[in-house]
Amino acid sequence: DVQLVESGGGVVQPGGSLRLSCAASGLAVNTHYINWVRQAPGKGLEWVSVMYKSGNTYYTDSVKGRFTISRDSSKNTLYLQMNSLRAEDTAVYYCARDRYCSGGTCYAGGAFDLWGRGTVVTVSS
Amino acid sequence: EIVMTQTPLSSLVTLGQPASISCRSSQSLVHSDGNTYLSWLHQRPGQPPRLLIYKISERFSGVPDRFSGSGAGTDFTLKISRVEAEDVGLYYCMQAARFPYTFGQGTKLQIK
Numbered sequence: 001d002v003q004l005v006e007s008g009g010g011v012v013q014p015g016g017s018l019r020l021s022c023a024a025s026g027l028a029v030n031t032h033y034i035n036w037v038r039q040a041p042g043k044g045l046e047w048v049s050v051m052y053k054s055g056n057t058y059y060t061d062s063v064k065g066r067f068t069i070s071r072d073s074s075k076n077t078l079y080l081q082m083n084s085l086r087a088e089d090t091a092v093y094y095c096a097r098d099r100y101c102s103g104g105t106c107y108a109g110g111a112f113d114l115w116g117r118g119t120v121v122t123v124s125s
Numbered sequence: 126e127i128v129m130t131q132t133p134l135s136s137l138v139t140l141g142q143p144a145s146i147s148c149r150s151s152q153s154l155v156h157s158d159g160n161t162y163l164s165w166l167h168q169r170p171g172q173p174p175r176l177l178i179y180k181i182s183e184r185f186s187g188v189p190d191r192f193s194g195s196g197a198g199t200d201f202t203l204k205i206s207r208v209e210a211e212d213v214g215l216y217y218c219m220q221a222a223r224f225p226y227t228f229g230q231g232t233k234l235q236i237k
Contacts, residue, residue, distance in 0.1 A: 110221025
């Protein structure tokens with residue numbers, strides 16, 4: 001089965017750190033574009049970051065300098081290191097693959113076709 | 126940052142009747158590669174989102190053909206030809222033409 005499974009969430013004080021994991025099975029994380037998307041309680045979806053299969057990374061402005069996306073191909077896992085956490089970072093964090101295929105070739109283009117079930121991060125004193 | 130604006134934010138629809146959601150972007154979503162990266166996702170309570178439509182009108186595998194997407198440039202529409210009970214939940218448009226990717230606020234679809 002192809003799936004993504006997030007872990008690592010929890011309760012942390014403001015200013016603290018957490019590392020989220022997105023473990024992949026049935027696909028290799030280093031051959032796909034994988035994103036982090038978060039959803040604050042009762043709110044909409046917010047894109048956080050992506051790692052391209054090339055290793056290039058991109059972030060939304062509110063997390064730049066605080067969050068770092070990385071991967072370990074030997075563990076087939078994507079990570080999100082979150083430092084200097086703020087109350088507004090409280091959310092369910094999802095990892096999601098971006099992929100669509102056409103004519104036998106697959107591309108990235110906002111087609112978030114595979115999602116994990118999410119991990120909950122709560123930043124509170 | 127591209128702002129995505131959905132209307133309506135809430136929709137009450139009778140089973141079997143059509144539904145339509147509009148999504149407007151603050152800038153053109155035409156990417157430098159010529160593609161327009163506008164997607165639609167559906168989220169039921171307590172579940173992760175699931176992809177319905179990508180590249181304006183491409184239906185994702187397994188999505189019923191009562192769902193269709195259309196539009197160009199900055200104006201896009203998701204249509205459900207005949208609403209079924211399983212269609213309730215939140216619908217989001219999303220642009221991936223430029224970083225940061227951004228979502229609309231979400232439209233809540235309920236059955237009348």
